[in-house]
Amino acid sequence: MDTKYIFQKENFSLSNDELLLDETLFHNANGYIGVRSNYEEGYPTNFKTIRGMYLNGFYDIAPMKQAEKLCGLIEEKQIMVNTADTQGILIEINGESFSLFSGEVLKRTRTLDMLNGTTSRDILWRSPSGLELNIKFTRLTSFYMLPLFLVKVHITPINFSGTIKITSTHIGDVMNFFDPTDPRVAGESHRHIEVKNVIHDGNATILHAETITSKLNFCSAVSHKTKAARTKADGTTKIFEYDVNKGETIEFYKFSILCDSIRYPDYMDECIYLIKTAASLGESYFYDKQSEYLRKFWDNCSIDVDGDDDLTIALRYNLYQLLQSAGKDPNSNIAAKGLSGEGYEGHYFWDTEMYMQPFFTLTERETAKNLIRNRYTILEHAKQNAKILGHKQGAAYPWRTIMGRECSGYFPSGSAQYHISGDIAYAVIAYYLATKDKSLLAECGAEILIETARLWIDIGNYCEGKFHINEVTGPDEYTCLVNNNYYTNALAQYNLNWAVKSVQMLKEMGLADHVLNKTGVTDAELAAFTSAADAMNLPFDEKLGINPQDDSFLQKKMWEAHTVKEEETPLLLHYHPMYLYRHQICKQADTVLAHFILEDTQSLETIEKSFAYYERVTTHDSSLSTCIFSIVASKLGQVDKAYKYFGDSAKMDLFNTHKNTKDGIHTANMGGTYMAIVYGFGGLRIKESGLSLCPVLPEKWNSYNFSFLYEDAKISVKVMRDKTLVTLLHGTEKQITIKGKSYALINEIEVQ
């Protein structure tokens, strides 16, 4: 067995902080359902826990009052709802309650098995009266049957025979987590679900609940498989009693199904059907299916670093989390924290398109497609949002959302980040370039490109022959509401050009009817797109030879990042926004990100100077920053620096370096570490001009390899000290540029 798919903690700490962190790190999810790794039996009452089971895209509405009302400000937000709690499993041995906080824990291990798709908790416990047991919990959220959450418990008495009682709960009366002291999670308690009905059907209990404001519905069902001497029921709680002999193992399986009204119009019937089906198929079936699914997954996206096993595990952990987090249907997307916690309230950001979609575009196309389709399902909301912002046309995608309406309460670093519309357009184009799949463009991609292009026309204006985009915020939230943010303008230019290009391509293929009918776009309008793109104002400073982040960035007070004190970070928690806006200080990659995604817009010399300049003033207070700096450092041949930046980001959650992993994983950073290898060290680029690689190898590694899909082909890359091997695993011959030289990839190419 390849141990680099195993992440394990032995004799883990029982401190509350560690428990909260591990609730995130060991959570189970499958893109639809997410379950935090709470203890089945709970913690002591004075412990804090974020106990939750979530459904991707399933939300309620919460008020978000503005301190001062102004036209168009957002006054309510969607929040990911904590649904029913089916985690509870209490164990009593001869009347003594099992708990890690009583008696003596002789051994304990938590494991995430990324090949088999399970987490487990393995405990050797001595009760206060001296009874010794081995108890192992194994959890799975099924990639095969998305609504299924399965818990297995095996209990083995070591030094006694006696009675064991298992109490299994199914609770509908749950709330979302709140913490009034932390601005990054909800500060107020709101009840979001109401139980409407409880049904007993055979061995299953089914609970029907409705969200308070959004009026969405879900059903949760629970059934058990075990051989107990006695069973009884108390409402939705079931109690199982066993007479056990020393050395004998009790097996207990708890099946939970969660069906929501978004995906399942007949959610109750479906829930009942699935709980019966799951129970009758049995646990082994799902373990097998899970392994099978993951074998395919790892086969598609295998990644390996020879010379740093921990890193390989961290990388795989990251990819596994992306898989767990990504919505598997067009009704959902990837939340900033995946399905691992309530940080950012389950909202979807630009993180998807710029940090996570690349991974799926290169390895799991169905997911990438769904992500684009999800943005298409909310296109009408984006058009409505544009109207709220005063625009006469176009689609302004919400900065943060679940179902499509904007949820950003502070618009200068929310709605003002118009670049998200360009980011979504960029992802549509990237998917096309990697797949050459015109059908998705015809179905929805081109329409997204047209409507976002229309937005740029409406935001911008000509001034002295240049097309200006004023009063927007780029990715760097430490400078808001600026004019001609380089990143935004460069992306808008790309968006405008590709809107025109996509319509032309579809017309040539006879596939343009849908987009032309839906958008009514005319040749004159397309010509206006081109004119604006051609005239786009891309700020450039002659003296420094760099692209200023925006028109006025360089005239502000310089604040060198190395002078920022540790205790002042992240700066946003310690300085009034206006103070930050008044300085040359960046939270994260902004112009440097533009230099990665649109590298041909500037000369290498400009990119090099820009990189050096922004390095001086970037604090990397955002988890989205270092991976981008790593990629551009690789591009510039600064491999040691690239490696340094990479190291900071790859292990962020496993080492909790941002101190808030308890609220959920940083999914975008996980995608970013993948990008830092494939686009960074590997130098992969997929452009209109074709496929290219420009690999470098960090000093500390012996080699690394990865594989990816390109058009009809699958290609693997192995970068070693003395050579690089590029192999066409399947598909037709490809032209590929490696380190600037063009090759025909038929079977394998070896480059020194």
Add this chain to the structure above:
Amino acid sequence: MDTKYIFQKENFSLSNDELLLDETLFHNANGYIGVRSNYEEGYPTNFKTIRGMYLNGFYDIAPMKQAEKLCGLIEEKQIMVNTADTQGILIEINGESFSLFSGEVLKRTRTLDMLNGTTSRDILWRSPSGLELNIKFTRLTSFYMLPLFLVKVHITPINFSGTIKITSTHIGDVMNFFDPTDPRVAGESHRHIEVKNVIHDGNATILHAETITSKLNFCSAVSHKTKAARTKADGTTKIFEYDVNKGETIEFYKFSILCDSIRYPDYMDECIYLIKTAASLGESYFYDKQSEYLRKFWDNCSIDVDGDDDLTIALRYNLYQLLQSAGKDPNSNIAAKGLSGEGYEGHYFWDTEMYMQPFFTLTERETAKNLIRNRYTILEHAKQNAKILGHKQGAAYPWRTIMGRECSGYFPSGSAQYHISGDIAYAVIAYYLATKDKSLLAECGAEILIETARLWIDIGNYCEGKFHINEVTGPDEYTCLVNNNYYTNALAQYNLNWAVKSVQMLKEMGLADHVLNKTGVTDAELAAFTSAADAMNLPFDEKLGINPQDDSFLQKKMWEAHTVKEEETPLLLHYHPMYLYRHQICKQADTVLAHFILEDTQSLETIEKSFAYYERVTTHDSSLSTCIFSIVASKLGQVDKAYKYFGDSAKMDLFNTHKNTKDGIHTANMGGTYMAIVYGFGGLRIKESGLSLCPVLPEKWNSYNFSFLYEDAKISVKVMRDKTLVTLLHGTEKQITIKGKSYALINEIEVQ
């Protein structure tokens, strides 16, 4: 009697809208206590009323939650509290309740008598059963005894004899007004006072209450003077019964006293003492004192327009309201709505310094002095506010406040308006220039100048040899968080220079000890002030020959004000802020205001071009705008235009042109109309270089005159068609420039 001191409405409408408006228009106030002109007997229950009695500077704290928490954002605000309600007087005639909404109102008149300082309501009423009475209510808030509110009721039966019952209430259980549909007043109901105790002392009832959060205290006392046949008491309510004969008049006087714990440490003793004193002095005493006070007031600030009596009344109305609104001690200032209503929650803004203080500086120096002292009492809060905003030094005056802490919930058009610190500095300097009173500078003025100058140093930074002030908002709230707002920079320059000058002057006079000790300012720091002032970046556009409102104003999309549709105004209620920020569109005078207050900073040609430019893009959605455009039009010799702008603003409240006078008067606009005559048409300027006039006469007027104080002198100006008379009413000889020519003013000068 001069009827131009009388504002009267006969047979006024009884619509709810009109009643709400008249509650404001006929309110009584004296700078300490303010009472809305609510009907003593109330309205029908389905009518809306903003029933209130306020104390200037007396506040409670209300929460103001931010939609997204960010460092330093304001999360609570002060609000002017509605105190006890002593207005209630219910009248029954032979068992029939008097109400303007039953029976028949044969005649009705509301009057504001600005010479005697009273309001009255005179009604000829026929009851449903046919009884006819004359009822007259007369109200006064005393300028002599500030805590006193006095209501006189005279009732005369016309066609019957019978029984009349008067029920007089004194209610502590009151709330502030709220309206969830209007962003300009409080949207939520909060209880702000709690009655702690009720005391009966002789004929007086005294009520002691405390504010819920700020824990301030006040006492209200009520006593009556009347000759009733029978009286009884029910708690704080008193009932008086009379047996009256046809033609006989009942006289009823209700004395109320309101003492707060801010001014009166022994507020309860003081309240009891004052209610007894007031009752024993008797009503006539206060009527006489009131007339005496107002004779002096009008004598100091007499203003008259021959050829437009309505305008003369409107002007006097405005000055009278300024007198009613202005705090009479350093504990208070002038609220944006005076003491006439709850709009803007009783907050003090820059309106004081830039629009109202000029009137007091020229006519009522004690009040002007108190306003400066009030800003000095909150200097420590302003320093604290600077720290909240990230600054290492200096005083950042709050954009809106009562007791000194910032109450602005939306910082881009709140705290970002740093110019308020410059405005306060400007008012300190203006007071000095008009009075040459170095003692106030020594006492507090210079310290304010130093601390505000320090703020500019901390906000700004040098860039290519120029001193930049970035990320601030000028007076025009339709463009926020800009770089180098011309108004702000020009004012900062003036502030910095005068900080240095004031210390020099005080040193020369041997008066500098206090400011040097308090601020610790060094010669090096003063030199840095001068350097920054000298290097101040004042944006100038060579091509247009104007001062751009800020660095990027001219590159934005042009939105000509004449194309704005009526139904879109004010724009702030119809467009998202970001949309406004992205356009060349101004809410109000900004650069044009700078061209008035600091006219020597630019050439006349630049000012003329700027004026023409900003005219095109200004909507005057703020009531602070047209008066400034009028002044600058006068300066430029565009008298017809000046007259047009002036006409729009002088009668704003009397004609309710902004449709929100119900929430209170627009005190700043009232000061602005005064300025439009004295500084505008009269062309008065008081600068370091001396006193000057440059009078023009609007076509429609025959003449106008005004008088003002200058140094030790009082000077009157009468501008006629063919000549201007300038008279030294008292004081020593002055040098004066009239229409560019210098004169010695000994007795009178006549200029053609």
